[in-house]
Amino acid sequence: MEIVAWSDSLSLGISKVDEQHKRLIQMMEELDEAIRKNQGADAVEDVLTNLFNYAQAHxxxxxxxxxxxxxxxxxxxxxxxxxxxxxxxxxKERLGSNKPGLALELLNFLSSWVLNHIELTDKRYAKYLRDCGVS
Known part of the structure; x- marks a missing residue:
């Protein structure tokens, strides 16, 4: 599965949230690069920790x-x-087991979850918030 890429179709029309979604997707690209270039478990874990922390802030x-x-x-x-x-x-806890393919499984989960969450769940609140004057 390809990781999700930002497109205007993902835009909610709420600038701060859209910028954060773009950054989350960029961080998934960084995770994908760390995995595909075999940068090692520590590098993957660092990117993943940053991504999870950013997701929680978002x-x-x-x-x-x-x-x-x-x-x-x-x-x-x-x-x-x-x-x-x-x-x-x-x-993240399972990554320490060094099970082959687990990092890519995680990346697929993240990409699919983010895409579905933005397309289905976030777009529901976006209209409501825009109607409240949030932009």
Missing amino acids: FAVEEELFRKHKYPEMALHELEHQRFIAKAFAF
């Missing part, structure tokens, strides 16, 4: 917008974030 920004504007599906969206974090950290 989720916090979204969740603050939800609270500020009383987004009605806030609890459900936050639950998706929590599930992602739990699954991502479970993958």
Whole structure:
């Protein structure tokens, strides 16, 4: 599977969130490069740690917008974030086992999750927030 690439079709029309999504995708590209160039477990883990930390910061920004504007599906969206974090950290722990193909499996999970999350879940809140004046 190809990792997700940024395109205008992923834009939510909320500049801060779009910029963060672009950065997340860029970090996945960095992870893909570290894996494909066999840069070693430490390099992959460093990129992954940065990506997960950035994802958590991004989720916090979204969740603050939800609270500020009383987004009605806030609890459900936050639950998706929590599930992602739990699954991502479970993958990270398994990376230490050096199981062949696990890093690519993780990258596929990340790419698929980010694409589906933006296309399905984030686009639902984007209209609501834009209607509240967020841009």
